Amino acid sequence: MSDGLGKQLSPEAVRIPHPASRIPHPALRTPHSAFRIPMTLRLVLAWMHLLALAVGVGGVWSRARALDDSLRNPEDPRAIRRALVGNAWWGIAAVAWLATGLWRLFAGTEKPPSYYVASNLFAVKMALFMIVLALEIWPSTTLLRWRRKKSQPDARDVGRIEIISYVQCALVASIALAAVAMARAYGGPTAVPPAVGDSAAVADSIHAAASAGAVDSTADDPPIPLPSGTEVATQADIDLLVREIAMPLDGIDPATLHSNFDERRGGGARQHQALDIMAPRGTPIRAAASGRVLKLFSSINGGLMVYAADSSERFVLMYAHLDRYAFGLTDSTRLARGQIIGFVGSTGNASPNAPHLHFAIARSADVKRWSRGKAIDPWPVLVGAKGVQR
Numbered sequence: 237m238s239d240g241l242g243k244q245l246s247p248e249a250v251r252i253p254h255p256a257s258r259i260p261h262p263a264l265r266t267p268h269s270a271f272r273i274p275m276t277l278r279l280v281l282a283w284m285h286l287l288a289l290a291v292g293v294g295g296v297w298s299r300a301r302a303l304d305d306s307l308r309n310p311e312d313p314r315a316i317r318r319a320l321v322g323n324a325w326w327g328i329a330a331v332a333w334l335a336t337g338l339w340r341l342f343a344g345t346e347k348p349p350s351y352y353v354a355s356n357l358f359a360v361k362m363a364l365f366m367i368v369l370a371l372e373i374w375p376s377t378t379l380l381r382w383r384r385k386k387s388q389p390d391a392r393d394v395g396r397i398e399i400i401s402y403v404q405c406a407l408v409a410s411i412a413l414a415a416v417a418m419a420r421a422y423g424g425p426t427a428v429p430p431a432v433g434d435s436a437a438v439a440d441s442i443h444a445a446a447s448a449g450a451v452d453s454t455a456d457d458p459p460i461p462l463p464s465g466t467e468v469a470t471q472a473d474i475d476l477l478v479r480e481i482a483m484p485l486d487g488i489d490p491a492t493l494h495s496n497f498d499e500r501r502g503g504g505a506r507q508h509q510a511l512d513i514m515a516p517r518g519t520p521i522r523a524a525a526s527g528r529v530l531k532l533f534s535s536i537n538g539g540l541m542v543y544a545a546d547s548s549e550r551f552v553l554m555y556a557h558l559d560r561y562a563f564g565l566t567d568s569t570r571l572a573r574g575q576i577i578g579f580v581g582s583t584g585n586a587s588p589n590a591p592h593l594h595f596a597i598a599r600s601a602d603v604k605r606w607s608r609g610k611a612i613d614p615w616p617v618l619v620g621a622k623g624v625q626r
């Protein structure tokens with residue numbers, strides 16, 4: 237095992253400039269990748285969106301409390317005034333929610349618009365927000381009339397607006413719940429466990445030490461081999477790989493890609509030995525095979541990376557340039573094929589204008605040495621595995 241082999245899976249295999257033009261993918265032409273918003277702005281937008289939650293709940297709650305005071309003491313003019321102040325903050329929050337929310341949605345600062353559209357939770361969140369807005373029409377016009385002294389507050393309306401305000405508080409709390417659930421990819425297109433016989437028992441009987449959570453074999457498939465201690469990929473190994481692997485990004489037909497395994501990188505000093513898959517920033521990256529995470533690694537060239545073993549522990553799968561990891565992913569997470577492990581980005585030396593997944597496969601003699609192995613071109617494997625269901 238020379239240094240040369242070691243480098244095959246190392247982040248050094250990734251170099252600027254990435255030959256994005258050689259991998260024509262529609263994602264490159266979407267406006268999404270054209271709008272690269274700096275991290276600072278993304279952070280500020282997310283912060284303002286969240287800050288509006290505090291301001292809005294505070295505003296609508298104080299409006300409700302002030303209206304309650306007004307009911308108790310109708311002669312107190314300050315109560316209505318306080319209600320109007322709370323109402324103003326509530327309105328400011330609504331504007332901030334809409335402005336920051338629409339900006340994040342359409343400028344794709346966080347995730348591509350398709351991510352939101354596909355998420356049921358996003359639909360729930362939007363529906364709740366619409367209900368809050370609809371509930372607000374009558375109270376805000378009524379309060380505006382009071383402010384302009386076009387009509388006097390009467391007890392019945394004051395009581396109604398108070399109740400509506402509390403209902404809106406509860407709805408906003410539900411929106412917050414939908415938002416945090418969405419951020420953790422609940423209810424979205426999440427991992428679908430492989431559909432197969434008694435997979436856990438098979439895995440245990442094959443190699444308990446391998447800590448493979450699930451095996452994608454069917455009863456007809458040959459048993460998954462043990463780690464072999466060699467980097468030589470036999471035809472049986474490749475067949476196994478083709479059976480257990482699936483495309484790590486949704487909606488991309490591997491046949492439309494080109495292998496760039498043999499391209500020279502680093503000024504011609506070495507081969508790329510991986511497959512670049514262009515995709516909009518934020519596209520979910522799924523575990524291409526069941527197995528386990530070996531190492532969450534970060535390097536100057538590869539950016540945020542995941543090294544994972546397949547269930548046979550004969551292969552190391554490497555994913556680089558991630559925008560971020562999936563929530564809760566650790567160095568020892570067991571993986572089901574299709575499980576979201578992270579999101580496409582351009583960390584490391586990838587061009588910011590061409591977010592992509594750098595995906596590498598290596599035949600490993602010992603997956604504990606996760607950065608080593610004999611590189612295998614992922615492209616024909618993925619093409620061969622095209623029919624594999626997630």
Ligand SMILES: [Zn+2]
Nearest residue numbers: 250510512594
């Ligand atoms: Zn690459």
